[in-house]
Amino acid sequence: MPVHAPAASSTMTSTMAGAAPEQKEWDEALLRRYDTSGPRYTSYPTALSFHDQFTPSDLTQALERSNASQRPLSVYVHIPFCRKICFYCACNKIATKNTALAEPYLSRLDREMVLTARHLDTTRPVKQLHWGGGTPTFLNLNQMGDLIDRLDARFGLSSASDRDYAIEIDPREADVFTLRHLQSLGFNRISLGVQDLSPLVQKAINRIQPRVLTETLMDEAHRLGFRSLNLDLIYGLPFQTEKSFADTLRQVIELNPARLSVFNYAHMPERFAPQRRINVDDLPGSDEKLAILRTTIEMLTAAGYVHIGMDHFARPDDSLAIAQREGSLQRNFQGYSSHAQCDLIGLGVSAISRVDDVYAQNPSDLARYEAALDQGQLATVRGLRLSDDDLIRRDVIERLMCDMRIDLAAIGQRWNIDAPRYFAQALEHLQGAERDGLLTRSGDQLSATPMGRLLIRHLAMAFDAHLPQQSGKHYSKIV
Structure with a gap:
């Protein structure tokens, strides 16, 4: 097993059964x-184990098997469009400023919903809804309302107070009216992409986003009563230092989000073309990245956040921290989730479903996704039965x-x-x-x-x- 640890003894009687080693906070x-x-x-x-012998029929059979469990549903919708490419991005996205391109995509999403719902007991509650991308706020307000209406017509959306309906927002293209509209549509949690508040870093990653944009949206979200706000940060970006990132963290802590995701930037330009615009010599070295990580954990912990695990932090009263304390926390394709034991329906290009004992993934290529649905079949191209x-x-x-x-x-x-x-x-x-x-x-x-x-x-x-x-x-x- 490739665990990359020093060679272990062949017995189970060493430190596993002996005195515990000294526990260090940082080494x-x-x-x-x-x-x-x-x-x-x-x-x-993981997705590397998915294979292309898995067919749409395998998914529909899993959907039908899942009805017996009466597990609640979680629905993920992938909106692949972005107006502008951030150089660090490794998401499946399409850069365009033309919102008219969203209309045919929304039609295909509806077709996918219809084909999926045929095999589902739609009295099962949709406890979780997540729109990701790309940038879901690429859609205009009418298109967002249309998509919610279609989801409600096909699956029946929930108004229960414990629902978790979240959307990822780019503060550069949303305003207070967007937030009010999203609240009226039933969303109660938002995630704002920030990455870094340093103008130097923002310029290097092609994401100019003054703090005031984020602060204005957060103030309005708090005023409107959104249950949970998440901010996304990334460490390891060009020109970041421990000192500069600490400055970003100080400002973020002042904004008081309920959750924080602090991701480690993985520079893989051979796989993700936008990353080729980043000069590798501008990236912080391994020493600096470790210093940034240590400072992040220390500052957020001192500010009262619970380190949920890996790159996630939450306030003790947030549902994520509560779920961890209660042992009901779950991981899915969006990271940590407070809603355990849901069957996950993935809709849209590249989306992955986790239903019953299978994973099923749609193609990452938009044309291939559209062609499958135009032929009246689900777009599943790979997957796995466990x-x-x-x-x-x-x-x-x-x-x-x-x-x-x-x-x-x-x-x-x-x-x-x-x-x-x-x-x-x-x-x-x-x-x-x-x-x-x-x-x-x-x-x-x-x-x-x-x-x-x-x-x-x-x-x-x-x-x-x-x-x-x-x-x-x-x-x-x-x-």
């Missing part, structure tokens, strides 16, 4: 040693990523297995990480230490049975 040398490439585990198995082993390992990896610990006894009871025996190889591989202070074990309880939380992707990799067949170059660095 730069250790972070460097474990900073390899690895999956983010928004799904297990084996029993996949389902068990997905459960373990998800609990580790969400709870920062694993209860082997609970896993064993849930899946009717002898969990320590079933995962003997993974536990053996984790011995090195435990000796290094990333993990502690007490009986059937495995818990990530403060340093282990920063390397949680690495710990999860020990349970990944698909990883040996995959090349690490496909994944971003862990830290």
Whole structure:
């Protein structure tokens, strides 16, 4: 198993059963040693395991099987359009200023909804809705209203107070009227892309966005009573330093968002053409990036935020932090989610569904997506039906990523297995990480230490049975 730790002994009696190692809040040398490439585990198995023998029929059968469970639904809608390309972007997007291009896309989305709803019991509540992209606020107000109407007609949207209806917003092309309209449509959570407040960094990434744009929208969102506001930041961008990013963080903390996502920029220009506009010599070095990460965690923790895991922070009273405390936090393709046990319906180009025991993905190419729907069939081009082993390992990896610990006894009871025996190889591989202070074990309880939380992707990799067949170059660095 490619866990990239020092060689472990062949017995289970070393530090796994002995005295716990000294737990350090920060160990730069250790972070460097474990900073390899690895999956983010928004799904297990990851998308690299999807195959093109998976057909639209496989998805429709899964949709029909899922009705027996009566699980609530989560719907993701991908809007691929952007008016302007940010150079760091690795999303599936189409750059255009012509909003008329959205009309034929909305028609195809409706066709996809109709084809999907035929196989669903639509009395199942839609507890979660998320519009991502691209830039969903590329749509004008009428188009947004039209899309909500279509979603409601096909699936039946919820007005329940505990619904989680979120949309990603570009503050450069939204205003207070946009927010009021979104609230009237039923959205109760918004995510604002900020990335960095330094004018020098903004110019280098082709995203000029003065603080006042973000502040105005946040003030209005608070006034309107949006339940939760999230800000997206990115570290590792050109010209960033620990000092400059600390200045951004100070301003962001003043804005008081309920949630923060602080992503690590992965520079992969060979895969993402816009990144070729970034001069690699302008990027902060590994020392500076680690300093930025440490300062981020220290400043946000001091400001009262809970480090949920990886790149997510939330106030203690936010639903994300509450879900983690209650053990109901989940990971999906949008990151951490407070709504566990939903079947996820992905709509639009490149969208991925997680329904029953399958993953199904639409094509990333718009023309191919449109052509499939024009022929009256779902646009699924690849996917995977999970084996029993996949389902068990997905459960373990998800609990580790969400709870920062694993209860082997609970896993064993849930899946009717002898969990320590079933995962003997993974536990053996984790011995090195435990000796290094990333993990502690007490009986059937495995818990990530403060340093282990920063390397949680690495710990999860020990349970990944698909990883040996995959090349690490496909994944971003862990830290």
